[in-house]
Amino acid sequence: MKYLLILLLSLLTLSANAQDNMSRPAYTIGVVPQFAQRQLFDIWQPIIQALEHDLDFDLQLVGSSTIPVFEKKYLAGEYDFAYMNPYHLLKAYQSQGYVPLVRDGQRQLKGVLVVNRNSPYRQVSDLDKQIIAFPSPNALGAALLMRADLSGMFDLEFFPRYVHTHSSVYLNVALGQAAAGGGVLSTLKQQPPEVRERLRVIYETRGMPPHPLSAHSRVPAKDREALRRAWLKLAQTDTGRNLMVRIPMYQPVAASLDEYLPMQSWGLDKYYILE
Amino acid sequence: MGLRTKFTLLLVILASLFLAYIHFLVAPQMSRRVLAIEEQAHRAQLQLTAEAIAPPLLENDLAKVYELLDAIRYDNPSWLQLQLFSPAGRRLYPLNEPAGFEGIYPLLQLEEDIGFLQPAIGRLRVAIDMTAGVEAEAQLEGTLRAALVPFLILLLLALWLELELRIRRPLAQIVLAARQLVKGDGAQPVPVHKRDELGELARAFDDMRASMQRNHIDLAAELQEQRQRASLLQREKQQAEFDAIHDALTGLLNRRELERQVAIALDQVQTHHWKHHILLFIDLDHFKAVNDNCGHQAGDHLLCEISHVMRERIREQDVLARVGGDEFAILLKDCELQMGVRIANDICGVIQHHRSYCDNRNFQIGASIGVAPLLSASGTLAQVLAAADAACYEAKRKGRNRVEVAVADVDVKAQSDQVA
Numbered sequence: 001m002k003y004l005l006i007l008l009l010s011l012l013t014l015s016a017n018a019q020d021n022m023s024r025p026a027y028t029i030g031v032v033p034q035f036a037q038r039q040l041f042d043i044w045q046p047i048i049q050a051l052e053h054d055l056d057f058d059l060q061l062v063g064s065s066t067i068p069v070f071e072k073k074y075l076a077g078e079y080d081f082a083y084m085n086p087y088h089l090l091k092a093y094q095s096q097g098y099v100p101l102v103r104d105g106q107r108q109l110k111g112v113l114v115v116n117r118n119s120p121y122r123q124v125s126d127l128d129k130q131i132i133a134f135p136s137p138n139a140l141g142a143a144l145l146m147r148a149d150l151s152g153m154f155d156l157e158f159f160p161r162y163v164h165t166h167s168s169v170y171l172n173v174a175l176g177q178a179a180a181g182g183g184v185l186s187t188l189k190q191q192p193p194e195v196r197e198r199l200r201v202i203y204e205t206r207g208m209p210p211h212p213l214s215a216h217s218r219v220p221a222k223d224r225e226a227l228r229r230a231w232l233k234l235a236q237t238d239t240g241r242n243l244m245v246r247i248p249m250y251q252p253v254a255a256s257l258d259e260y261l262p263m264q265s266w267g268l269d270k271y272y273i274l275e
Numbered sequence: 276m277g278l279r280t281k282f283t284l285l286l287v288i289l290a291s292l293f294l295a296y297i298h299f300l301v302a303p304q305m306s307r308r309v310l311a312i313e314e315q316a317h318r319a320q321l322q323l324t325a326e327a328i329a330p331p332l333l334e335n336d337l338a339k340v341y342e343l344l345d346a347i348r349y350d351n352p353s354w355l356q357l358q359l360f361s362p363a364g365r366r367l368y369p370l371n372e373p374a375g376f377e378g379i380y381p382l383l384q385l386e387e388d389i390g391f392l393q394p395a396i397g398r399l400r401v402a403i404d405m406t407a408g409v410e411a412e413a414q415l416e417g418t419l420r421a422a423l424v425p426f427l428i429l430l431l432l433a434l435w436l437e438l439e440l441r442i443r444r445p446l447a448q449i450v451l452a453a454r455q456l457v458k459g460d461g462a463q464p465v466p467v468h469k470r471d472e473l474g475e476l477a478r479a480f481d482d483m484r485a486s487m488q489r490n491h492i493d494l495a496a497e498l499q500e501q502r503q504r505a506s507l508l509q510r511e512k513q514q515a516e517f518d519a520i521h522d523a524l525t526g527l528l529n530r531r532e533l534e535r536q537v538a539i540a541l542d543q544v545q546t547h548h549w550k551h552h553i554l555l556f557i558d559l560d561h562f563k564a565v566n567d568n569c570g571h572q573a574g575d576h577l578l579c580e581i582s583h584v585m586r587e588r589i590r591e592q593d594v595l596a597r598v599g600g601d602e603f604a605i606l607l608k609d610c611e612l613q614m615g616v617r618i619a620n621d622i623c624g625v626i627q628h629h630r631s632y633c634d635n636r637n638f639q640i641g642a643s644i645g646v647a648p649l650l651s652a653s654g655t656l657a658q659v660l661a662a663a664d665a666a667c668y669e670a671k672r673k674g675r676n677r678v679e680v681a682v683a684d685v686d687v688k689a690q691s692d693q694v695a
Contacts, residue, residue, distance in 0.1 A: 133335065164331070167338030175367050177335060194370050 026058040027219060030079035032070050032088065032211070034166075037063050043246045044083075050240060054230040057223060067136055074098070081227065083213045083247070085109070085140040086260050087268055093257065097217030100260065101228040105253030108207035111141035111149070112188055114173050114199040115180045124154045124203050130179035132158045133172040135165050137273035139182075142166060145205045146182040147271045167191065174198040186210075186248055208263055211247075212255040228254060278443045286431045297423060305419070306412040313408035317401070318385055320351065325389045325399050328359070332389060332397055337367065344368050355379065356402040362394050381405040445473040449480055461488050522597040524575055525582040533596035533604050537649070538656045540606055544649045552608050552649040553615030556663035557585075557622065559601040560641035560675040569633030577631045577640070584629060588622050604663070612648045612680070619644045619678040627676055641676030643667050648681070 029048065031040050041061060048059045062079060064070040074082050077096040084092065086109060092098035113132075115121040121130075132150075134143035137160070150156045158180075163172055169181035170191050180202070188196065213231065215224040234240030235252040244252060276284075324347050331339035340359065348357050355376045359368035366372075376382065383403040388395035445466040452463035461484050465477040520532035528536070540552040559581065566574035578601065585603065586595055594606035605622075607615050626642040645666025653659045662681040670679035 161335055163338075164334060164336040165338045167341075168336045171337035171341060171370070172335055174370060175337065176365065177337070177361070177367070198370075 024056065024058055025223075026060050027080035027223070028062045028078065029059045029081040029083075030062050030064060030070060030073060031083045032085060033064055033067055037065070043243075047234070047240075047243045047247075050234055050243065051227070051230045054233060055223075055226055057226075067138065071138070077216055077218070080216050080219050081213060082216075083211060085211050086208050086263060087138070087140045087144060087272075089212055089214055089260050090263060092214060093260075098214040099217065099224070099257055100212030100214045100255035101224060102231045102249075102252045103212040103255035103259075104210045104247075104249040104251060106251035107186070107210060109141045109210040110185055110207045111143075111146040111205035112183050112185055112201045113146060113150075113180055113203040114170065114183060114188065114201050116173055116176055117198050117200045119176075119179065119200075121179060121202060124150060124156055127156060127158055127180050129157055130159070131161050131177075133161045133163050133169045133178035133181040135169055135182070136162050137271075139166075141184040141205060141208075142169065142182040142187075144268050144271055145208075145266070148266060148268055149203075149205050151271070152267065167195075170195050170199060190248075206266070209255065209259045210249075212260070278446065279439065282435060282438045282443065286435055290427055290431050293427060294424075297419070302416045302419065306416060309412040309415055310405070310408055313405065313411070314383055314385075317354075317383065317403050318387075320347075321385050321387045321399060321401055324357075325387045328399075329390045329396065332359075341368060353404045353407055354401050355382075355404050356400075358400045359389075360398045360400065362396060362398075367397065376402055376404070379404055379406075381409055441469075441471070442473065445469060445477065449473075449477055452480065452484070456484055456487070525579050525597050527582050527586075527603070528594060528596035530596065530598040530604075533594060533598060533606065534656060534660070536594045536596075536606055537659060540608065541649050541653060541656055541659060544653070545651045548651055550609065550649075551611050552606060553610045553612060553618075554647045554649060554659060554663045555605040555607065555615065555619050555622070556598075556645040556647070556660075556667040557603040557605065558643045558667050558671060559603075559626070560643055560671070561638070562601040562640055565631060565633065565638050565640065568636070568638070569631075573631070573633045580631070581626060581629065581640075584625050585622055588618065588625060612646070615648065616646055616678060616680060619646050623676065623678055643670035643675050644678045645670055646678060646680045 029044075031044055033040060035043075040063065044061050048061055052058055059081070062073075064073055070084075071088065071091075073079060074084060074088065074092050075095050081101075082088075082092065082098065084098075089098060089100055113124065115127075121127055134146070136143060137147075138144050143160075143162075147160070150158065161172070161178055163169055163178075166183045166187035169178075169183050170188065172178040173181040174195050185204075188199070188201070191199075213227075215227070232252055232254065235244055235249075244250075324344070327347075328340045328343050331337075331343070344357060344359065348354055356373045357368070358366055358373060361367050381404075383405050385401050385403065387399045387401075389397040389399060448463075449465050452465045455461070455463040465481055466474060467477045467481050468474065469477065520528055520535075522529045537554060540550075544550045544552055562574065562577070565577055578597070582595070582597065582603070585605065589595060589605060589607065592608050593610075594608070596604050596606075598604045605618075607618060610618075623642050623644050626640060629640065631638045631640065645663045645668070647653075647659055647663035647666055649659060653662070666679045666681040670677045673679065
């Protein structure tokens, strides 16, 4: 009888603890798969763990295999928080009411058009009817904005080749498999020196604020703000800064929707390709 | 060369042949096999690599291709150089010209097309440092030797011991036993307890030895008997030979031997003219009276005494024989006629003065002696004997107890008369 009582008490204690854990809400956070899944988790998991110390809720990192899958998920509102590109933010805002919380304040997102250093191409018009490599059709700076500029502003006729990643774009150009390639400055800087020294930038697109961490409209304002504060607070520490550099987000600042809305007039939808 | 040396030599030759077989036939084949397996493994790895990079290469995802190839190179440190070429022959991987690998040996170079389409979407070329493979091969060979050599030594030792204990030592025991048996020692043990052919041989040898020992005893007895018999026969033969030429009563030579000796002497005389031999023919006078009155035994005794007397009157080399009942003959060798007549007269005188007593009676006997010299002109043996006999008869006829020389020699006869 005594033992039965002890057993019941133990069970009650366990269920009470479980109740305690369950009382802390958990939000999902999605990250655009710019890199391999493992690399994304390596970058983001330490940041999330650091953030959770200052939060009343947990964050659960949710991966997605490809960018189209990621797009489908945020368009369906699956993520409570999401790190995405500015164009995605516009779409997410329009469909699910996602709003930006923080972004990198040090740089602007710009597409760059690179050619092989030894190639004869000096300007955009030299690339008439040439193969141009892009990571994917809707990669914002590297492909979407670049294609909008090349076709809309330069009226250039070219053959796009989609090679999945920025690194592949640079390699294709470096190895002469494509006449030119669309990328962004940040990824170009991350390439190894032997790749970079074979490339030459011949064009930069218009600039825009870089990727924001955004929140779904269903997330209570206090939790959104809590996350923004926690993020900015973490960014003040050396540890946090070192972690966020890897996103890359060199100097996190608070982001507002107004910074992104002007992009709506750039007509990017025309070049967006549904996959 | 003994069996032990032969066995050892044979085992050493066998071991050498086996090691040579391993060294020259098995080990190289094994090495080739090891290298072939190694090459097959690298080729399979290269095929897997080609299959792995085919999808990203098809989509021009060179970053993915680089990521995969970097990882594969990291996983295969022996792949000194891994290169990817486009269908046009342009190098896609690595970005920079790869470092050379001169001086590295052994080197294996493999190529593999990517994708199953023709033309292929790319080509992989790899240069592999096979040092590890060669080391593995050497290690395997070393391991094989290390495993085989002690085993071989143990096997040879076991074989040697087996041959030594099962064949050589039992054989040596049997050989020793055989040698001892020759020396007369039949107690040397042989391995009769063994169940093989050598045991059979030992048992057969043991049986043979036992049989020989039995036969040896029988033979010794028979030999003793034969010796005794031979000795007896020898004595009998000597007796027979003696009897053949001697007179049984007196022990003097008999007539046959006398004739033989006279024939030899006659031959000498006729061959060498300076030789002079004399033949005396003696007939006892009145001997019959002794025989008749005193018996044959007394007569025989008298004959023996007379023989003795005569023997004392002649030289050792002279021949005395009994040629009949009371007839004797003497061959005087190397004797002139005059001496012969003198001896005859001496004998005649001695016999005349010899006295024989029987039944208190005194008997006197005499001797009629014929003397015949052996001359080159004497003719045959029979003629010589006849001449001597005739001379004896002449002496008897002339009154007994006298010496008469054979009539053939007139001069001598005259001398004889003078002597008489």
